[in-house]
Amino acid sequence: MTGWPFAGDSPVVIARKVAGAYRDALGEVSADAMAAVDARMLNLGQTWVLPRVLRFDLDDWLGVRDAADLAQVEPDTIGAARRRGRLSGRKVDGRWEYRARDVLALSANPRTRRRTVE
Numbered sequence: 001m002t003g004w005p006f007a008g009d010s011p012v013v014i015a016r017k018v019a020g021a022y023r024d025a026l027g028e029v030s031a032d033a034m035a036a037v038d039a040r041m042l043n044l045g046q047t048w049v050l051p052r053v054l055r056f057d058l059d060d061w062l063g064v065r066d067a068a069d070l071a072q073v074e075p076d077t078i079g080a081a082r083r084r085g086r087l088s089g090r091k092v093d094g095r096w097e098y099r100a101r102d103v104l105a106l107s108a109n110p111r112t113r114r115r116t117v118e
Helices: 011-029 031-043 064-071 075-083 100-108
Strands: 061-063 090-092 095-099
Touching: 011 031, 061 064, 061 100, 064 075, 064 095, 064 100, 075 095, 095 100
Parallel strands: none
Antiparallel strands: 061 095, 090 095
């Protein structure tokens, strides 16, 4: 058995990728069953289960949700990266925006979890 092939993925990102693989497999067996599960999850507020196609240029500015979707992280993680100086952004009409190129760079260079030495 080999390890997870995407170093730096958080447990949430791993779970989402695994869930997506199961969703895809269910869709191959029964599109109706997949649609029923999708509808149930959407009713429970789990909008992430449905794939979203993001169309953007590298210099486009993205809102927090689109930036989080692109980086495959929670929206709070985008804000935390900005506060820690790992992601630059701008505030427009009271809302933060992030350049797509910077979000991709952030997701390409994930920070690994710090380990304490005992």
